[in-house]
Amino acid sequence: MTASVPSGFGHLLNPAPPLLPQPPTRSRLRLFVREQPQAARACGSGDRCRRPVDPIPIVQLLMTDFNPISEEDRRQLTSNQYIVSCQLLPVAEDSERSRKGRASARSNAENSFGRYGRGLGNSDVDQLIARQPGGNLSGGTxxxxxxxxxxxxxxxxxxxxxxxTNLVTNSTAATLPRPPRRPPCTNICAPNPATFFVFSDLCVRTAGEYQLLFTLMNPFEAMQSKSSPILDEVRSETFEVFSAKDFRGMQRTPELARGLRRLGVQGIKLRDKTRESANGGAAQSVSEEDVDGGED
DNA sequence: TCAACAAGGATGCTAGTATC
DNA sequence: GATACTAGCATCCTTGTTGA
Structure with missing residues (x-):
């Protein structure tokens, strides 16, 4: 799967210069990093992207005040005119904040829900982006x-x-690292559609600590209205890219990725076990628990 | 329909090279 | 001389095909 940029929109999507945080839009669409990258092995300059980020980042499209019985809401949520770009943000090596950020998983909460009031300030983002070496991310961006x-x-x-408005009355939602779980579905509610952006072949060339910045855009609307195509942005948690000798191996494919693959998403590789576990090693059980939280 | 086989791709390991 | 990085190789896994 390569970068799928609609023809004629390249000038809108050109990642250089890096996209800075845009003024809040009136869009109800929000990005949510459904599957956070945990680690990756540096693929080097000539490795043609054969060391993808693990697990593969999956971004889900959400809609503020989504009404499942509204045809218009469902149509917007499942529209295929949106695209999401991915940029690599290096994290300062000595930044204690990066570790804290990983622990609190605040990226989703602040970008998707509290982005107007909290989150990284522009100066922070500027600092991050200023450190970004060109072309460090390869694959389908x-x-x-x-x-x-x-x-x-x-x-x-x-x-x-x-x-x-609703968040004020439900203040806990603003501090959650992820959106609150959907309440149990009753017989009268139809299954909600879900829209995903699967970055199945993202590779990082050099070792270090990084975050991924996902940007939701609607190039079609931007062409018509000549406004900013950026509808929302979200950052992943901090993850580490290891050199070949330090990389501890690929993780088991998460359930979400498996489900998407069953639904026909191309490019997702199934990995039931690592080589350690396949060979009877004991290291695997630890790493899987760390990543999957002891999934079944 | 199930099982076995083969091919291609993915991944971990290691040796070689460059830099400090 | 030590360390880090890169590139190549070997092995393993997944998937598709064919035969019973």
Whole structure:
């Protein structure tokens, strides 16, 4: 799967110079990093992207105050005219904040729900982007949406965010690292559609600590209205890229990725076990628990 | 329909090279 | 001389095909 940039929109999507945080849009669409990258092996300059980030980053499209019975909401949520770009943000090596950020997983919460009031300031982002070496990220950095009638992994499915007005009355949502879980579905509610952007072949060339910046854009609308195509942005948690000798191996493919693959998403590789576990090693059980949180 | 086989791709390991 | 990085190789896994 390569970068799927609609022809004629290259000038809108050119990653250089890096996209800086845009003024808040009126869009109800929000990005949510459904599957956080944990680690990667540096693929070097000539490795042609054969060491993808593990697990593969999966970004889900959410909609503020989504109404499941609204045809218009469902149509917008599953529209295929959106694209998401991915940029690599190096994290300062001595930054204690990067570790704290990883622990609190604040990226999703602040970008998707509290982005107007909190989160990294512009100066912080400027600092991050200023350190970004050109071309350190390879693979498919632009992704088209994949829509499913139902979430492939309902157990981890986030609910759609509420508007700021609603957040005031439900203040806990603003501090959650991820959106609150969807309430149990009754017989009268139809299955909510879900739209994903699967970055299945992202590779990082050099070792270090990074974050991924995902930017939701609607190039078609931007062409018509001549406005900013950026609808929302979200950052992943900090993850580490290891050199070949330090890399501790690939993780088991998460359930979400498996579900998406079953639904027909191309480029997702199934990995049931690492080589350690395949050879009877004991290291695997530790690493899987660390990553999957002891999934079944 | 199930099982076995083969081919291609993915991944971990290691040797070689460059830099400090 | 030591360390880090890069590139190549070997092995393993997944998937598709064919035969019983």
């Amino acid at each position: 632009y992704m088209s949406p994949f829509s499913a009638d139902q979430d492939p992994d309902p157990s981890t499915a986030p609910s759609h965010p509420q508007s700021m």
